[in-house]
Structure formats: structure tokens, C-alpha cells
Amino acid sequence: MKSTKQSAVTAQDVADLAGVSRAAVSRTFTKNGSVSTETREKVEKAAAQLGYQINFLAQGLNRKRSMLIGVVVARLSDPFRSQLLEGLLNEIQARGYQALVTEVGNAEELEATIRRFTQFRVSGVIVTSGQPPIDLIKECIHFNIPVVGINRYAAIPNVDFVCSDNVTGAQLAAQQLIKSGCKSIGWLNYQYSTWGGITRGEAFSQVLQATEPWCYQQLVTICAQEDGYEGGRKAAHEMHKNGLKVDGIYCANALLACGFLDGMREHGMDAPNDFHIIGFDDTPQTAQYSYRLSTIRQDVIETAKRALWCLESRAQDASLLQRLEVVPVSLVLRNTSPESSYSVTQLKDK
Amino acid sequence: MKSTKQSAVTAQDVADLAGVSRAAVSRTFTKNGSVSTETREKVEKAAAQLGYQINFLAQGLNRKRSMLIGVVVARLSDPFRSQLLEGLLNEIQARGYQALVTEVGNAEELEATIRRFTQFRVSGVIVTSGQPPIDLIKECIHFNIPVVGINRYAAIPNVDFVCSDNVTGAQLAAQQLIKSGCKSIGWLNYQYSTWGGITRGEAFSQVLQATEPWCYQQLVTICAQEDGYEGGRKAAHEMHKNGLKVDGIYCANALLACGFLDGMREHGMDAPNDFHIIGFDDTPQTAQYSYRLSTIRQDVIETAKRALWCLESRAQDASLLQRLEVVPVSLVLRNTSPESSYSVTQLKDK
DNA sequence: TTTAAAAATGAACACGTGTTCACTGTTTTG
DNA sequence: CAAAACAGTGAACACGTGTTCATTTTTAAA
Numbered sequence: 117m118k119s120t121k122q123s124a125v126t127a128q129d130v131a132d133l134a135g136v137s138r139a140a141v142s143r144t145f146t147k148n149g150s151v152s153t154e155t156r157e158k159v160e161k162a163a164a165q166l167g168y169q170i171n172f173l174a175q176g177l178n179r180k181r182s183m184l185i186g187v188v189v190a191r192l193s194d195p196f197r198s199q200l201l202e203g204l205l206n207e208i209q210a211r212g213y214q215a216l217v218t219e220v221g222n223a224e225e226l227e228a229t230i231r232r233f234t235q236f237r238v239s240g241v242i243v244t245s246g247q248p249p250i251d252l253i254k255e256c257i258h259f260n261i262p263v264v265g266i267n268r269y270a271a272i273p274n275v276d277f278v279c280s281d282n283v284t285g286a287q288l289a290a291q292q293l294i295k296s297g298c299k300s301i302g303w304l305n306y307q308y309s310t311w312g313g314i315t316r317g318e319a320f321s322q323v324l325q326a327t328e329p330w331c332y333q334q335l336v337t338i339c340a341q342e343d344g345y346e347g348g349r350k351a352a353h354e355m356h357k358n359g360l361k362v363d364g365i366y367c368a369n370a371l372l373a374c375g376f377l378d379g380m381r382e383h384g385m386d387a388p389n390d391f392h393i394i395g396f397d398d399t400p401q402t403a404q405y406s407y408r409l410s411t412i413r414q415d416v417i418e419t420a421k422r423a424l425w426c427l428e429s430r431a432q433d434a435s436l437l438q439r440l441e442v443v444p445v446s447l448v449l450r451n452t453s454p455e456s457s458y459s460v461t462q463l464k465d466k
Numbered sequence: 467m468k469s470t471k472q473s474a475v476t477a478q479d480v481a482d483l484a485g486v487s488r489a490a491v492s493r494t495f496t497k498n499g500s501v502s503t504e505t506r507e508k509v510e511k512a513a514a515q516l517g518y519q520i521n522f523l524a525q526g527l528n529r530k531r532s533m534l535i536g537v538v539v540a541r542l543s544d545p546f547r548s549q550l551l552e553g554l555l556n557e558i559q560a561r562g563y564q565a566l567v568t569e570v571g572n573a574e575e576l577e578a579t580i581r582r583f584t585q586f587r588v589s590g591v592i593v594t595s596g597q598p599p600i601d602l603i604k605e606c607i608h609f610n611i612p613v614v615g616i617n618r619y620a621a622i623p624n625v626d627f628v629c630s631d632n633v634t635g636a637q638l639a640a641q642q643l644i645k646s647g648c649k650s651i652g653w654l655n656y657q658y659s660t661w662g663g664i665t666r667g668e669a670f671s672q673v674l675q676a677t678e679p680w681c682y683q684q685l686v687t688i689c690a691q692e693d694g695y696e697g698g699r700k701a702a703h704e705m706h707k708n709g710l711k712v713d714g715i716y717c718a719n720a721l722l723a724c725g726f727l728d729g730m731r732e733h734g735m736d737a738p739n740d741f742h743i744i745g746f747d748d749t750p751q752t753a754q755y756s757y758r759l760s761t762i763r764q765d766v767i768e769t770a771k772r773a774l775w776c777l778e779s780r781a782q783d784a785s786l787l788q789r790l791e792v793v794p795v796s797l798v799l800r801n802t803s804p805e806s807s808y809s810v811t812q813l814k815d816k
Numbered sequence: 817t818t819t820a821a822a823a824a825t826g827a828a829c830a831c832g833t834g835t836t837c838a839c840t841g842t843t844t845t846g
Numbered sequence: 847c848a849a850a851a852c853a854g855t856g857a858a859c860a861c862g863t864g865t866t867c868a869t870t871t872t873t874a875a876a
Binding site: 476523528 | 831832833834835
């Protein structure tokens, strides 16, 4: 393990020590060429002795593709977002890639970001926030870089999308609220919401219209001024000020739901006694005792798996038709919209 | 904007179009060489016309250093961790670097991770989780890669550390609990805690011993079986089962505090009426209405700034002595340990 | 045993950039 | 005005790898 050499140990050093050509070293570490077991062993021994490791920059320069995958994120303070990132990191690393993570605020930032991704010759791009700008995408497919968007959709050829099953989610939520006897139902979203939030609202509205027309007639759509916990809380305050009442409410995401619930509590009303509430995402926070929020659960692990599957399959064949992967969701019943009214009573007695 | 060329546009293409040598192009895009304004303009015009962008892999290969900074994270489901990552990403991007993020579970994973970082010739490594293995660090300083650890410390030469002021935090917390009239004080941490958690506990203990010996005498140290919300909750259950009582408690992090508070609530006890509680971190969740937890606030932005300052200064001069940056903390008073008992009463009357 | 096929090997090239070095033309200095 | 200092330029090299292409060695078939 002598490391007297000033610079890094290169494949040539390994070749010299093993008494073979540098090409043999290269072939040993790539599944490409064919090497005799004898030389392979010699090379591996020499490499271990010198502590040789491939220079990924040189490798990427040669192959015109690095072992990097670019990930665009935003608002990591939202627990669901960081949960999703965690899932993506795991999948990326499990396949031997490295994640190039960029947080992005507005559209032009996203453009500069994707441009940097191409400069690193990434093997794929995952966009979890913002709409991939079409001209940038063209640049990506020019470099043969697969792109996948999560929880959004746009009719961009050669770009795959994977998103949760918002329609089934809406069905489950509507069904549950109706079954619980809710009469005046509300839908809570925020201004300038994401594609996912808007889609969930549309699906919820359509489901109600199709199955419970009288509920659909008086469906209350609440639009918070901002996203997140504070948005939900202020929406509740606003609603209370206007004297508006609902007894069942479905929310575009978990933070909005928690905020709305707390906002109502500030006015002395709580679920499930005064109203029922169902959120989206199912972050760890929604399961905590102070909330015990019923939610539509998104499967971040499955989402991450499918995203990487899209990237890998498209890396094989870039001419594939656009795919839209719909990830199943499930309804998690907790305190804010319990299984049945019986269990509520039991809980209150206890 | 003709892009009929199959491969990427290279500096040679720009040089050909501008009628200059490729060296001139290179000099135009690096602050290194000297170029006449005339040729610079010609080059920039040609570059814009062709949509030229530097190949970072080739650049990194040549400079033996890429525009990447490796970041080691763990347990992003902890809001404080993702908050810290968010701060780091912002600082990294603001300086023109890109973040190579890796989530890591155990020690040998961390080793493989740092090894991959060196393979990409990163400009720096930020470790927010786990103890940097010494032999790997040697490899880093051999490549002249600066390393900085966050919220931990070890006597490793050439490695800087930046962590929050746990001593002042302990003083503020102790002072506040004493001032509020707490008699039997507790300290909550979890088994196999981080360096930060342990240090906070030691500091709290020492502060009590120095300033309030009678409180130190009966200081109750609670050790949860696991980290996070569930750890804190179960610790509260356990404490209740054992008939143990405290009226003031200081917690190693925010999730433990929230969990403990909820665990106590499950037994009908709540802050600030039955006990006072002060957490650590000050994540968004602790500010929410259902918790309104008083906490010692960590300044993630300042932490991130100093971490990158350490990296950049050590990149300039690798022989600098080891530095330990202590980031100021502050006490945020909320409901679970209010300003004064008067305000509590007011709040209860209201 | 002879011949054809297959496997293994090393030399050479390509990837795209930064930087040194020698050289030319221009400006400043004494 | 001569000499010296200086900004600008292009040719050439280095960075470390993957891969092609002849060439040699080994194996399989006849």
C-alpha cells in the first residue's frame, strides 16, 4: 500500500506492475472485452495493491456518458418531497449511479440546471418539480439523455412520466366521506397548485358528479393563498370568518391538511367530531398522535422504482413511445375520518 | 442555431466559425489567459450561435478537479436533516458548484461513498452523517480534496468541523426551565445518539451542575430505545409506566420532543400546564399549532455558509490548521415553555 | 496432424479541455 | 531612437480512459 506517488494511481501503473498492457487493465474492469483468467487475476491483484480506482471523469469523457443522474427538486421543507428524494436516492445508488441533485425555484433556473446536467453528460434526468422546458428537452434527446417527470404530465414526445393514481385516490376519498355520512363536502387546494394537485381536484369533482350528484351540486372549492401548512391554516381561518361550513373535506396534500386541521382547532372545531378530513401524501407527520390524519397514501418507493425503470429502458431504446406510469394509491384510515362512526364513539368514550 | 451536427458542439467548432484557434476559445471561457476584446467578442458570438457549452467531464479531467461537491446525508425523513440539505444545496449552487448527494446507512457504505466521490474528483466533501473514516480522509487529502463535517467533531488533522453551539443551547434551556420554576428536570436522548446529541446532554448536565446544583442532583436522564418521533413517544409511555415524573424536560432533537409531547398527551398530560419541554433544531413542524414547541434554534443557513467557507478556504491552502466553527443558536419560546407564567395564564383564560 | 475458428493481447486513436511555450506585434521606458 | 517589457496568439502536450484493429496464441474440428 505504498502511496509515495504524488498523483493518483492510473491504469498504466497497474499495467506496469502486473506486467501487461493498459488495455488489459481496462478490459478487466469493464464487462466489454475478453481477458484470460490468468491476466485478470494479475491485474486485480496489482490494482488492489496500488489501490487503483477508475477515474470517472475520464471514463465519462470517453463513453460520452457519466454514471450520474440529475435530479431536480424543490421545497425540500415539504416532508413528502424529501421522502420522495430519499426514495430516488436509494434507487439511484442501488443501480450504481450517483445523484446530481439541484434545487430549483423558478423556470429559468430549471433551464440553467438541465443545461448543467447535459454538461456533465448525465445518464438521465428526473424532474420532480416544474415543467420540463421543451427546448431543453430537445437538447437532452439530442444528447440521447432520457428524461422522466414525476407527479406531472405533459405531451412531450420521448419524455416519460410517472405519477400517482389521482383518480382512484379521489374515488377512495369520496367513497369514504360519503360512507361517513358527510353532507357538505369541500375540496382544499392552493393558488397556482402543481399539476398533481389540480388533477386530484378535477378527479374528485368528477367522481362526485358521477356518483353523488347532490353532493357535487354543493361541492365547496377552497383555494388557499399559499401552499403548505400556513396556507391550510389561513384557509381555515378565512372559512370560519365567512361563516362557511363543511363536514367533509379532501385536501391536495398533507401539509395543507395539517394546517387546515390546526386552523379549525384554533376555532374550537376538531375532527372527527365536527368534520371529517382526508389528506394526500401520507407523510410521517400525518401519522403522529396530534394529527392522526386519514390520507391517500402515495407509494414513493414504487414511484422511484418506476422512474428509474423508465430511464433505463429508454437508455436502451431512445425511440420508445411516451409512457405514463400510474402508481397505485391506498386509503389509510386514521382518526380524522375513522372506519365507522362506532369506532369514533368508542374512542371518545375511552 | 443549426444543430445538424450529430455530436455535441465542441470548442474546435467555435474556433473554426470564429476564425481563431481553439486556445483562444478556451481562454475566453476561463479567467485564466488574456484575450483581446476583439477576439473575445468573435468567440462569444460564435459560441452563442452554435450553442456551445463546456464539457465538464473534459474540463475536470484536465484540471484534476470537477465542479462537484459531495454531500453525505442520512435519514432525510427527519425534517431537520432535509432542512440542512436544502441549505447546503442553496449555498453549493450559489457558488457555481453542483451537489453530488449520497444517502448512507452504515459505516462501510460511507467508505464506498467517499471513494466514489474521489473518483469524480470532487472539489469538496461535506459529511452530515457518520464519522468520516480516517483512512478515507487520508485518501482525500492525498487528492487535495477538502473535507468538512457538520454537527460532529473528531481530532482529524486537515478536516474542519462546523457545529451548533451546544453549550450555549444548554445554558439557554437550563436557564429558561429554572426561571419557569421547574424543580425536577429531565434530559431526553436516544440510544446510540449522534455526537451532537451526546454533546448537548453533557453540556446540559454541566450547566446544571455549575449553576443549579440541587437540580443537577436529581437530573433525570431518559434514554429512548430508538430515534425519532416514535422513540420520544415510547419514552413517554415508559416513563409514565414507571411512575416517573418531571416538570421540565430538554430534548436532543425536535422529533424526539414532538414524540415525547404526544406520548404524554396520550396519558392526559400536556405542556405547559403539567410540565415544560424544550426541544432542539426548530424545524417547521415544531412551530405548528398542535405543538408550538419551544426549541433551541439551529441556524442551517449560517451552518451551510460556514461549511462552504471552510471548503473554499482549504482549497486555497490545504495546510491550514484544523478549524471548529461554532454556529450561534437561539432560544425560541413558544407554548410548551412560555415567556412567563403570566402569559400562560392569559393563554389559558382566553 | 493439419486446418479453421476462436480467444487473447498490445499498439494506436479518440474523447474535449486547460495550459505551457515559443513567437509576433505593440507599447512603454530610458 | 533603441531597448525592454508586455499583451496576444496558435501549436503542442497532458489529463486517463474505452475501443478498434491487426497480430499472436490457444482451442476445436476435420
